[in-house]
Amino acid sequence: MAERTQYEELVRQFSAFGAVKRELGRNLPPDCLGGSVAVLTLIGRQSNIRMRRLAELLAVDMSVTSRHVTHAVDRGWIERSPDPADKRSRILRLTPEGQERLEEIAERTTQLLSHRLSDWSDDEVGQLILLMARLRASFDDHGPVPVQPARSAPSTRTPLIIT
Amino acid sequence: MAERTQYEELVRQFSAFGAVKRELGRNLPPDCLGGSVAVLTLIGRQSNIRMRRLAELLAVDMSVTSRHVTHAVDRGWIERSPDPADKRSRILRLTPEGQERLEEIAERTTQLLSHRLSDWSDDEVGQLILLMARLRASFDDHGPVPVQPARSAPSTRTPLIIT
DNA sequence: TATTGTTATACTCTATAACTATA
């Protein structure tokens, strides 16, 4: 159990982390939004996925997922076909163009990070990955915090799932 | 130096980290936006700060900083007085109300994190703080990354090392 | 001319609510 000043410092790091994410965003190919990148990445890992499951993995509302997917479908990166087993659902998979785009994104990302983290060891990168994955798990595992509820409105937001 | 798959996994964790930040945001007092929290926190640490320096610490554009500060000034949490040494500048410091608000935020944050991270050791929290601080430093230190080659062939080659 | 700071505008991401279609 950590102490209060440590928690405050952790939150400060969370806040400042936005600058890192924004630089990664600026590194993306033109016409390729961050939302599309997240969607392409997850579908690249788990093909033939449905919207509901994708929203769970993204840990955002399905309405948000729908918009990101539509953006990628409009550009020919994702194929959104009906699910024969459940006519409400739609099956998502990458098109060849989507795979190319995903490859380009991965290439750019690797290039940027290999510059920025050139003095990081393999083990240090691995530690950061593990700690951030565990952080996410810690926020997912627990329910609402007792004293400060104030947020129990009905929501279509899905629980956080670790991938 | 890490490998490509590790970088991709790191970026995946960055993406999913948004869910953690959103929950922290939902934990804030009403009428208290995330931008104000960041501003209050930094002014609480370094009083009598100027806009320019604050924007640097926040790692956002000064126009963004100006809006966040205005939000807090409007609510009486920050005092924005002219700098006698340079009439272009303005000096920022917390009001007593701002200190109270900052205290309340810290209290809520500690409460949330002590629940969520109840099974984290002091050392583990410290490791995450250090790694995230170093991550930020790694992105700060370097200038813009050299121009990306238009299209690199898919490859598992060793990433380019910059000295 | 350069710097400090503000404001206007536009873009991205997100959640909520209302809706359709199907189970």
Add this chain to the structure above:
DNA sequence: TATAGTTATAGAGTATAACAATA
């Protein structure tokens, strides 16, 4: 009734550019 998905709307964060005032 409940669930899968879409769309409309609003709120928050950010960057760029134009601007004013001062150095």
